Amino acid sequence: MGNVVFVSGCTGDRAGEVAPPRVEDQVELALENAARALEAVGSGLENVVKTFFLLTSLDDYGSVRRTETEYYERHAPQLVATPPAATLMVVPSLARPELLVQYEVVAALDRDLPGWGVTYHPEYWAGRELAYPHVPKEHPKFARSQSIGNLLVVSGCQALDHETLRVEARDLAEQCRVVLDKVRVAVEETGGSLENLVKTNVFVKDAGAVAAYREIEQAYLREHAPAVAADPPASTVFVVAELPRPEFLIEVEAFAVADAGAPCPLVFTSACHGSAITEALDSLGGVLERAGSAVGRVVKLTLLLRDAADYPRVQGALDAYFGEHQPATTVMQVSATVPPGARFQLDAVAVS
Numbered sequence: 001m002g003n004v005v006f007v008s009g010c011t012g013d014r015a016g017e018v019a020p021p022r023v024e025d026q027v028e029l030a031l032e033n034a035a036r037a038l039e040a041v042g043s044g045l046e047n048v049v050k051t052f053f054l055l056t057s058l059d060d061y062g063s064v065r066r067t068e069t070e071y072y073e074r075h076a077p078q079l080v081a082t083p084p085a086a087t088l089m090v091v092p093s094l095a096r097p098e099l100l101v102q103y104e105v106v107a108a109l110d111r112d113l114p115g116w117g118v119t120y121h122p123e124y125w126a127g128r129e130l131a132y133p134h135v136p137k138e139h140p141k142f143a144r145s146q147s148i149g150n151l152l153v154v155s156g157c158q159a160l161d162h163e164t165l166r167v168e169a170r171d172l173a174e175q176c177r178v179v180l181d182k183v184r185v186a187v188e189e190t191g192g193s194l195e196n197l198v199k200t201n202v203f204v205k206d207a208g209a210v211a212a213y214r215e216i217e218q219a220y221l222r223e224h225a226p227a228v229a230a231d232p233p234a235s236t237v238f239v240v241a242e243l244p245r246p247e248f249l250i251e252v253e254a255f256a257v258a259d260a261g262a263p264c265p266l267v268f269t270s271a272c273h274g275s276a277i278t279e280a281l282d283s284l285g286g287v288l289e290r291a292g293s294a295v296g297r298v299v300k301l302t303l304l305l306r307d308a309a310d311y312p313r314v315q316g317a318l319d320a321y322f323g324e325h326q327p328a329t330t331v332m333q334v335s336a337t338v339p340p341g342a343r344f345q346l347d348a349v350a351v352s
Helices: 024-040 058-075 172-189 209-222 227-232 277-290 310-321
Strands: 004-011 050-055 086-088 102-110 120-121 143-148 153-156 196-206 236-240 251-259 266-268 271-276 298-305 328-333 346-350
Touching: 004 024, 024 050, 024 058, 024 102, 024 227, 024 251, 050 058, 050 143, 050 251, 050 328, 058 271, 086 143, 086 251, 102 328, 143 172, 153 172, 172 196, 172 209, 172 251, 209 236, 227 271, 271 277, 277 310, 277 346, 298 310, 310 328
Parallel strands: 004 328, 050 086, 086 153, 196 236, 298 328
Antiparallel strands: 004 102, 050 102, 120 143, 143 153, 153 251, 196 251, 266 346, 271 346, 298 346
């Protein structure tokens, strides 16, 4: 879409081959697959502005970050000095049980395209930029935000105190406010406001926390962005197995327009759900039509499954539904769905 490239979730295997058992090898293959996908459309790994790493075990976190950094050193040094915006989550399972990682990216086709240039906004913890070599290879490394033209991408925000590097907020309500403060700062840093938000993704370990978060979010928006409180952005909840630290109760990433006065050529949807995949697809089609888009204009699809064993037959339904207009797709199992009765959720980005 214009200068924005969405890449499907890349797993740690090659077509027709069994994934290697070591997580480091799977990370290498996932990054290699993403690089090939970008090269196929005339871009490259150095143009990545946003990553979404999915793991099946939090124990692998340090190994994943080290392997990622060393791969960038060899193949995309730009991402070592100016890392992408990023979100990392632990899910119960990916499309197949042997898969340990999945790497999804958003990239620019051309970093220097007039009107679509990339801007890097660094993140700092305890005064150190979150980029190598300022922090160890096993450490988180990401931008506070990155933008491609008018699209602003904000990294997942957690309740970590950036000076003490500890989670000072222990209850959900306090963590929610810290997280929302961080989203607001990231958007305001680029000259915008919370009124520029178009989409949030909310990550929790406990589906029971969602109602409380929404209440706190609504009160926060009424205080800081009344127009958004009345007309909130699209939003999807991911109930995951773990967040990057056990003490995190919630994390929120965001997409916004850098300039609210300029048009956004993308439509972001909240997750559409159903007890059957066809029900979720029909719901998504209706949402897109009401937004002035259509199923054939979907460029990115995220499929949340209550049971990963459903994936093979679900893929057949997606093939039949989208036909030749197959969007980039990321698949994951979640610990629960919101609402609880849903077996499938579909989150989409489409061209308006």
